[in-house]
Amino acid sequence: MNGWILAATVALGGGGAAALWxxxxxxxxxxxxxxxxxxxxxxxxxxxxxxxxxxxxxxxxALLLALLGPVGTLVFARLLSDDxxxxxxxxxxxxxxxxxxxxxxxxALCVAVGxxxxxxxxxxxxxxxxxxxxxxxxxxxxxxxGVRGG
Amino acid sequence: MADxxxxxxxxxxxxxxxxxxxxxxxxxxxxVLSFLGTLLAAxxxxxxxxxxxxxxxxxxxxxxxxxxxLCVRKIRRRGRSKEDAR
Numbered sequence: 535m536n537g538w539i540l541a542a543t544v545a546l547g548g549g550g551a552a553a554l555w556x557x558x559x560x561x562x563x564x565x566x567x568x569x570x571x572x573x574x575x576x577x578x579x580x581x582x583x584x585x586x587x588x589x590x591x592x593x594x595x596a597l598l599l600a601l602l603g604p605v606g607t608l609v610f611a612r613l614l615s616d617d618x619x620x621x622x623x624x625x626x627x628x629x630x631x632x633x634x635x636x637x638x639x640x641x642a643l644c645v646a647v648g649x650x651x652x653x654x655x656x657x658x659x660x661x662x663x664x665x666x667x668x669x670x671x672x673x674x675x676x677x678x679x680g681v682r683g684g
Numbered sequence: 685m686a687d688x689x690x691x692x693x694x695x696x697x698x699x700x701x702x703x704x705x706x707x708x709x710x711x712x713x714x715x716v717l718s719f720l721g722t723l724l725a726a727x728x729x730x731x732x733x734x735x736x737x738x739x740x741x742x743x744x745x746x747x748x749x750x751x752x753x754l755c756v757r758k759i760r761r762r763g764r765s766k767e768d769a770r
Binding site for chain 2: 539543546550551553554557562565566568569573576579580583589591592594598599602603605606609610613614617
């Protein structure tokens with residue numbers, strides 16, 4: 535077990551336990567925020583696992599999760615909009631903490647990988663992860679009122 | 685030592701699967717199911733099967749919750765229109 539896998543274990547265990555606790559208890563707004571936290575905790579963990587196992591192909595999983603995780607959150611934001619409009623579903627402190635953690639993981643991996651195509655791919659994943667996270671949080675907080683209902 | 689990661693992920697899978705069954709409301713079940721789908725993809729990656737993890741990620745994180753939520757919404761609407769007709 536090297537340092538990368540240890541960091542992935544901490545990210546999977548800590549982020550997973552926090553997201554599981556949030557997604558099973560509390561009002562609907564908190565559950566959706568915890569569901570969004572799943573993506574931002576597991577995507578850096580998958581990146582760290584790819585580096586820890588020494589298999590760059592595993593990075594594809596993190597790329598797919600960074601693409602599809604916000605899509606899943608937007609599905610809930612759209613279809614649960616009646617429940618969410620009654621409460622304030624914004625957690626900007628958590629959003630930016632998750633974004634900083636994801637950026638830290640991506641930067642550490644970029645330093646380890648060195649310049650090249652793999653580094654460009656890591657940067658693309660980082661931008662997708664943080665951008666999707668911010669967009670999903672804004673949708674949950676009611677930032678896109680124009681697309682409500684339906 | 686590398687087994688610690690597998691044990692952590694397996695424990696999380698067991699806890700979240702139990703939680704998904706224990707929820708009463710289908711919409712809340714869909715939320716836990718989305719978490720479980722992403723977690724299963726992580727489990728498959730840890731067990732060195734990333735190809736299975738890729739398909740699990742595509743199906744579990746967005747598609748299954750979308751189908752469940754669409755069904756829930758359709759059923760709620762149908763119940764509402766029947767109540768209006770009475």
